[in-house]
Amino acid sequence: MQLGTIKSMQRTSFARMHCSLARGLDLIGDWWSPLIVRDLFLGVVRFDDLIEDLGISRNLLTRRLKALIGSGIIKRQVYQRRPIRYEYRLTEAGRDLVPAILALTAWGDRWARPKEGSPMLFVHTTCGHYFQAQVTCSACGEVIGRDTVKTIGGPGGAMKLGTIVLARRLRAAT
């Protein structure tokens, strides 16, 4: 399944790029979005709680929530009728984004963590242990290490913006 519309944003849109990373980033929107997705994942799901947790302005949060709904990453849900109040939930695409965000968080823990130590620890409830998210190969399960990845032009690998030079080189190599 693919998310419907790729919205163009005020900044340069990556939606036209022939690159799943660029198009994915375009759907996600901006740096606030991974933090919002993280908060929703962790149960901070109401507007005022998001404001307080992230210190984001009301205007900016409103815009970001709207964009994430438009991208199909989050949805809103009524939790109170009078007056009507919404909370925000991850869609399937949004929940699917969480592991990649955990991988980015693990990178942040290694290279940018506050001097007091990691702000948050993660427990994998399946095995019961503390863990860091690691990125592994879907074929053999090994951790993806330095210099163990080769790229090959895929079916959508046109020489278009986002992969012009790459696609040319990949084509030359085959």
Added chain:
Amino acid sequence: MQLGTIKSMQRTSFARMHCSLARGLDLIGDWWSPLIVRDLFLGVVRFDDLIEDLGISRNLLTRRLKALIGSGIIKRQVYQRRPIRYEYRLTEAGRDLVPAILALTAWGDRWARPKEGSPMLFVHTTCGHYFQAQVTCSACGEVIGRDTVKTIGGPGGAMKLGTIVLARRLRAAT
């Protein structure tokens, strides 16, 4: 090891946030940066090739490269002396970021790929198979699935911007 200075950017800086994800995102800089890191990883390492591949303006690329050097994610290297010419290489922190970017790319491949199919395929040279990056638990090696992650306040988990509400809830739960 931790990266040195966290630069404040023109947009809201996340560097003050008590959250490894926010601080990591701040180091990375903006959406162009994952694409630049990807290109360097894939061997597109010269200024003009990056311009052509990404369709980014010269000014913006210059600024982004400078910021990534400042963050300690990339470094420049002389490849020609007369006239002097540089190419750009990932540092250890930069190479360490690649797996997380591959995890984001895999998400993009699932939810935002061009209709022609994935632009790029990845081969894990260790096992020789095509693969998608998946995010797994460092303790048991299983894929991180929906609803299998619990968070606990860590040593750096102050109730400060970025984790105010989360830290309070985590504290209440222990």
